[in-house]
Amino acid sequence: MTAAVVALAAAISAVMLSINWDGAEDSTAAPKIDDLLNIAIVLSSIIFAIVVVALAYALYAFRAKPGDESDGEPIHGNTRLEITWTLIPTIIVLFSGGWSWKVLNEIEERTGHEMTVDVFSQQYAWSFGYPGKEYAYSEGVLHVPVNRQIVFKMHSQDVIHSFWVPQWRIKKDNVPGITTTAVVTPTKTGTFQLICTELCGFGHATMRAKVVVQSQSAFDKWVEGLKEKVPTPLMVSVKQDTETNPEPLERAEAE
Amino acid sequence: MVAAFQRPGWYRAALGAVIAAALGFGLVVVLREISGLSAFQSEQTGYPQVIVPLIMAPFGFLLGIGCFDYWLRWAFGLPTIPEDHSSHGAHSWKDYFKVNTDHKVIGIQYICTTFVFFFIGGLAAMLIRAELAQPGTQIVGAGTFNSLFSVHAALMIFLFVIPVFAGIANYVLPLMIGAPDMAFPRLNALSFWMLPIAGLLFLGSFLAPGGAFDAGWTGYAPLSTGAPLGQSFFNLGVQFAGASSIATALNFLVTIITMRAPGMTFWRMPLLVWANLSTSLLVVAATPFIAGAQFMVFFDRILHTNFFQFGAGGDVISYQHIFWFYSHPAVYIMILPGFGIISEVISTHARKPIFGYRLMALALIGIIVLSYSVWAHHMFVAGMFSWLRVPMMLTTLLIAVPTGIKIFSWLGTLYFGKIHTKSTAMLFALAFIVTFTIGGISGVMLGMVPFDIHVSDTYFIVAHIHFVLFGGSVFTIFAGIYHWFPKMTGRMYDEKLGRVHFWGTLIGTWGTFIPMHWIGMDGMPRRVADYAAQFGNWNLLISCFAFMLGAVQLVFLYNMIVSWRFGPKAEANPWRANSIEWLVSSPPPIYNFDEIPRVVGGPYEFGIPGAQHAIMAGEGAEVPTGEPSVVGT
Known part of the structure; x- marks a missing residue:
């Protein structure tokens, strides 16, 4: 039976690991999250294989013969076995939790030379503000430089929207009244799609924006070419929305 | 004729509802006239001339149908009529349409009513899948689509999974503990009659200007606080479903604690009784939170309070905290009674004692305690205080341990048993073990914050909830219905049709919900009427399996109806x-x-x-x- 479990777990893992589930990995966070997924896949395959093999064997070996009306053996439990299947899953989930915590810290770590971009969302459009004394503004298209950490400060004007670029593996809700933050370091130039993932009304499915990742020089040139400044109502939300997520340390220092 | 309107019953209920609605309507019009306002107000979050009658009519209905007769007579010092609830028990099918205090009648009323809503909710699911079979919009527009999935979820959760378990337990639990009835039979009847009101409010919202509620069953503010009139129907419907649920849970608690037969110690209770004890503890403490959350949205809408109005000092994220403080325990409300059913079915059909009975009971208690400390795992990307994510992740992962204990103990129960698979109930129970394991595994994956950031609000979530709610809860419901069908109806169902239903449901469930995991991870968000063309083939496949899954439920319906009427007599x-x-x-x-x-x-x-x-x-x-x-x- 052990052999069957190992074989099945190995087979499932092999198949599952060979598939690229999450799509292209185009940020520094993406490979780390996908590695975490792979760890989860291997652990899950083992658990799943144990359950399936145990069930299949029970059905094979302990099926009642036709006409057999007798009862099974009166076994009420086995303390050692019960402790085992309490402790081992505990260890597995705590390991997964620890690894997740490590990945979470890594993908949100600041590099020290990040660039802040403001994200504005409203039913059903995205717009963006770029730093500099002009506070340049673009509608429906987001440009960012490659290989530089971007800190997105997100502001919603009406209901909750959510900012998701699948290839970056980063998602964050834009919440009216507060400023939320996400960090991402894109690693590949190209064009991507920004998808709204929080139900925001009848236009939710089509609330998309184009994302262009380009070299720093191309990006600088593009920003310089922007004519508009961030409109006043949006600037109000930048200034007035409260920052809900100060890190614990910053919060302590602020007090 | 006059006598018909004086007796408790449908005539008086209709009259009561109409009078109460007219009173409410008149009150609004008169008060507005006195205040110098126009008689009618049609701001989309307002409509007091609709809302007030909507609040009052259900009470008129409940008074009319006779839920309060005994209590009111007693309170006013009138002679009470012990037989005013059409006497105990049902003598013909008509008795099921009257207020009745017999737990067995109420159990059947619950089960039949909830299955009606199951099929209506299922029809909504079929429409959703028809729309999603191809990219673009073909059948319904984006607004109607949002209403459809919102009503689908609200019906399945509040009108099917939660109350059908209350129905099964209503029938079986007093018998199991050797009690003649529930502790509070009249409260029990009232609990049941509040339920169809909630369902009618949800469905009635389709008639409201602006269409049915469309902010999802989660109804996140501020989308819900600014939504058209239908949202108020949802806010009110949840109150009736919630009150019904709380009253029933209190009833179960008192029944289980005080009415066990002599010799039925806690450690001799069947696990179904343990499961309903745990569930009821969750319901009484958690359900008031969703009632409160919906009242706050309701007040923001009609009274212009500022609980969630961000421009006026309200806090948008607090809605999610309050909502999920109920709605995460609610997922255990929707599965623990099922765990109880599976324990009964597996032990009986494997002819074996439950493996590790005490640990099974303690695991239930472990789950309810932990379930109060995991709610914010629904909010990893919501923009809440970021540090909170880590402790919530750890508790979320740990709750897999008591759940795993249950899975392994059921497997242990099978070993050295004599497994009989001729009953459809046992087939569903065995399939549940595997299907629920998959749902549990994807749940653990969702608990891991970095992965959750990627798949939150995608089809991965849709896959997960349907694996645990359909592959989990609904499988246990089918197991329970097949298992106790002979007891409830006195007749046997057709095992051949049962097998058709089982295999169709199993294949349909896997075929529909397995591919959703992938398209979610690959970039398809949930709750969208339209999607990128790259997901077209997968969605077509999913829709085909979904239609098969829907169609095979008709076999179940046929089997139940025909067997109830013509099936061979059960021992x-x-x-x-x-x-x-x-x-x-x-x-x-x-x-x-x-x-x-x-x-x-x-x-x-x-x-x-x-x-x-x-x-x-x-x-x-x-x-x-x-x-x-x-x-x-």
């Missing part, structure tokens, strides 16, 4: 089970027992010669001579 104990409900006739007599049984051993004493769980009246006073039980002595 008292067709599965040769041990617990007390099988020791009385099928269906059981009014008041269940001539004499309260005495419990002398554990509930799962299979394979122990001479062991008994309970001694029924007329069996004499002899004490069984078998080996002493390991459990419950």
Whole structure:
């Protein structure tokens, strides 16, 4: 039976690991999250294989013969076995939790030379503000430089929207009244799609924006070419929305 | 004719509803006229001339149908009429349409009503899948689509999964613990009659200007606080479903704690009783939170309070905290009674005592305690205080441990047993173990914050909730319905049709919900009427399996209706089970027992010669001579 479990777990893992589930990995966070997924896949395959093999064997070996009306053996439990299947899953989930915590810290770590971009969302459009004394503004298209950490400060004007670029593996809700933050370091130039993932009304499915990742020089040139400044109502939300997520340390220092 | 309107019943209920609605309507119009406002107001979050009658009509209905007759007579010092609830028990099918205080009648009323809503909710699901079969919009527009999935989820959760378990337990639980009825039979009847009101409010919202509520069953503010009138129907419907749920849970708690037969110690209770004890503890403490959250949205809408109005000092994220503080425990409300059913079915059909009975009961308690500390895992990307994510992740992952204990113990129960698979109930129970394991695994994956950031609000979530709610809860419901069908109706169902239903449901469930995991991870968000063309083929496949899954439920419906009417008569104990409900006739007599049984051993004493769980009246006073039980002595 052990052999069957190992074989099945190995087979499932092999198949599952060979598939690229999450799509292209185009940020520094993406490979780390996908590695975490792979760890989860291997652990899950083992658990799943144990359950399936145990069930299949029970059905094979302990099926009642036709006409057999007798009862099974009166076994009420086995303390050692019960402790085992309490402790081992505990260890597995705590390991997964620890690894997740490590990945979470890594993908949100600041590099020290990040660039802040403001994200504005409203039913059903995205717009963006770029730093500099002009506070340049673009509608429906987001440009960012490659290989530089971007800190997105997100502001919603009406209901909750959510900012998701699948290839970056980063998602964050834009919440009216507060400023939320996400960090991402894109690693590949190209064009991507920004998808709204929080139900925001009848236009939710089509609330998309184009994302262009380009070299720093191309990006600088593009920003310089922007004519508009961030409109006043949006600037109000930048200034007035409260920052809900100060890190614990910053919060302590602020007090 | 006048007499018909004086007796409790449908005539008086219709009259009561109409009078109450007219009173409400008149009150609004008069008060607005006095205040110098126009009689009608049609701001989309307002409509007081609709809202007030909507609040009052259900009470008129409940008064009219007779839920309050006994209490009101008693309160006003009038002679009470003990038989005012169409007497105990049902003598014809018509008695199921009256207020009745018999737990067995109420159980059947619950189950039939909830299955009506199951099929209506299922129809909504079919429309959703028809729209999603191809990219672009073909059948319904984006607004209607949002209404459809919102109503689908609201019906399935509040009108099917939660109350159908209350219905099954209503029927079975008093019998199992050797009680003649529930502790508060009139409250029990009131609980039931509040339920269809909630369902009618949800469905009635389709008639409201602006269409049915469309902010999802989660109704996140501020989308919900600014939504059209239909959202108020949802806010009110949840109050009735919630009140029904809380009253029933109180009833179960008091019944289980005070009305167990002599000798039925806590450690001799069947696990279904343990499961409903745990569930009821969750319901009484958690459900007020969703009632509160919906009231706050409702007040923001109609009274212009500022709970979630971000421009006026309200806090948007607090809605999610309050909502999920109920709605995460609610997922355990929707699965723990199912765990109880699976324990009964597996032990009986494997002819084996439950493996690790005490740890199984303790695991239930472990789950309810932990379930109060995991709610914010729904909010990893919501923009809440970021540090909170880590402790919530750890508790979320740890809750897999007691759930795993249950899975392994069911497997342990099968070993060295004599497994009979001729019953459809057992097939569903065995399939549940595998299907629920998959749902549990994807749940653990979602608990891991970095992965959750990627798949939150995608089809991965849709896949996960349907694996645990359909592959989990609904499988246990089918197992329970098949298992106790002979007891409830006194007739056997058709096992051949049962098998068709089982295999169709199993294949349909896997075919529909497995591919959703992938398209979610690959970039398809949830709750969208339209999607990128790259997901077209997968969605077509999913829709085909979904239609098959929907169609095969009609086999179940046919089997139940025809077998109830024409099936062969059932014996008292067709599965040769041990617990007390099988020791009385099928269906059981009014008041269940001539004499309260005495419990002398554990509930799962299979394979122990001479062991008994309970001694029924007329069996004499002899004490069984078998080996002493390991459990419950």
